[in-house]
Amino acid sequence: MQNYQDFLAETLIDPETLQQRVRELGAEISRDYADANGNLLLICILRGGVPFLVDLMRCIAVPHRIDFMAISSYGVGARESSGNVRLTMDLMTNIKDKHVLLVEDIIDSGRTIASVLELLGTRQPASLKVCALLDKESRREVEVPIHYRGFNIPDAYVFGYGLDIDEYYRNLPFIGVVDLEKYGK
Numbered sequence: 108m109q110n111y112q113d114f115l116a117e118t119l120i121d122p123e124t125l126q127q128r129v130r131e132l133g134a135e136i137s138r139d140y141a142d143a144n145g146n147l148l149l150i151c152i153l154r155g156g157v158p159f160l161v162d163l164m165r166c167i168a169v170p171h172r173i174d175f176m177a178i179s180s181y182g183v184g185a186r187e188s189s190g191n192v193r194l195t196m197d198l199m200t201n202i203k204d205k206h207v208l209l210v211e212d213i214i215d216s217g218r219t220i221a222s223v224l225e226l227l228g229t230r231q232p233a234s235l236k237v238c239a240l241l242d243k244e245s246r247r248e249v250e251v252p253i254h255y256r257g258f259n260i261p262d263a264y265v266f267g268y269g270l271d272i273d274e275y276y277r278n279l280p281f282i283g284v285v286d287l288e289k290y291g292k
């Protein structure tokens with residue numbers, strides 16, 4: 108098991124900057140959903156969105172519920188999504204007439220979030236919005252609405268704060284750039 112210092116090219120977003128932005132997003136969401144009357148549902152896509160959801164929900168001052176779903180994308184390599192998304196764990200909540208806010212770690216090509224939006228849209232939520240911590244805007248292949256965006260980041264493979272490398276390093280409190288050569292894959 109490699110130590111992350113061995114392949115960390117740079118720290119892109121440090122823990123303080125991350126937490127500050129999460130607080131700002133929480134305040135914005137609290138204002139926008141002030142009249143939701145307890146009907147706000149945060150949906151986290153497992154597993155990358157977990158640390159972001161957990162921090163964000165504690166900065167949201169309006170009553171809300173949370174739920175989780177898991178998907179797997181298939182068709183291409185492990186570090187690229189094809190947009191062929193398969194639901195591997197469905198929500199426990201019926202989202203009909205709820206104000207749904209999808210909480211995502213990162214949007215790259217946009218294909219994953221586009222298929223999740225399409226799927227959830229068929230279930231007649233009262234509203235359906237997206238909150239993404241990171242946006243690799245230059246990589247976009249499919250247009251997707253991002254209502255709340257943490258940071259626009261350059262085209263690099265990042266890890267930490269929920270984002271994995273081969274399922275590890277999600278626990279790190281910062282966002283780092285991987286030196287793929289040094290990582291050895």
Ligand code: 5GP
Binds near residue numbers: 155214216218271
């Ligand atoms: P998209 O469908 O937008 O191309 O890809 C979104 C998914 O790809 C994210 O939910 C995440 O799982 C994965 N992903 C995209 N870029 C990165 C990255 O830089 N690092 C990590 N760890 N995962 C990424």
